[in-house]
Amino acid sequence: xxxxxxxxxxxxxxxxxxxxxxxxxxxxxxxxxxxxxxxxxxxxxxxxxxxxxxxxxxxxxxxxxxxxxxxxxxxxxxxxxx
Numbered sequence: 610x611x612x613x614x615x616x617x618x619x620x621x622x623x624x625x626x627x628x629x630x631x632x633x634x635x636x637x638x639x640x641x642x643x644x645x646x647x648x649x650x651x652x653x654x655x656x657x658x659x660x661x662x663x664x665x666x667x668x669x670x671x672x673x674x675x676x677x678x679x680x681x682x683x684x685x686x687x688x689x690x691x
């Protein structure tokens with residue numbers, strides 16, 4: 610089940626990912642971080658990154674598992690480019 614919230618920064622509606630979906634994405638990528646290519650350990654916090662930048666596109670092929678720190682780095686680079 611999805612809960613909806615508004616994503617600030619554009620007019621896209623973010624659909625929150627459920628924990629089971631996040632785990633499914635991480636498992637499908639062998640818990641390998643999309644950013645640094647290191648293994649995500651059981652005690653590591655992780656995020657799900659939308660490759661196309663569209664927070665409403667929760668297609669499994671658009672989602673990548675990342676360490677929180679790596680995900681912040683990608684998002685900070687996007688913000689600086691604007």
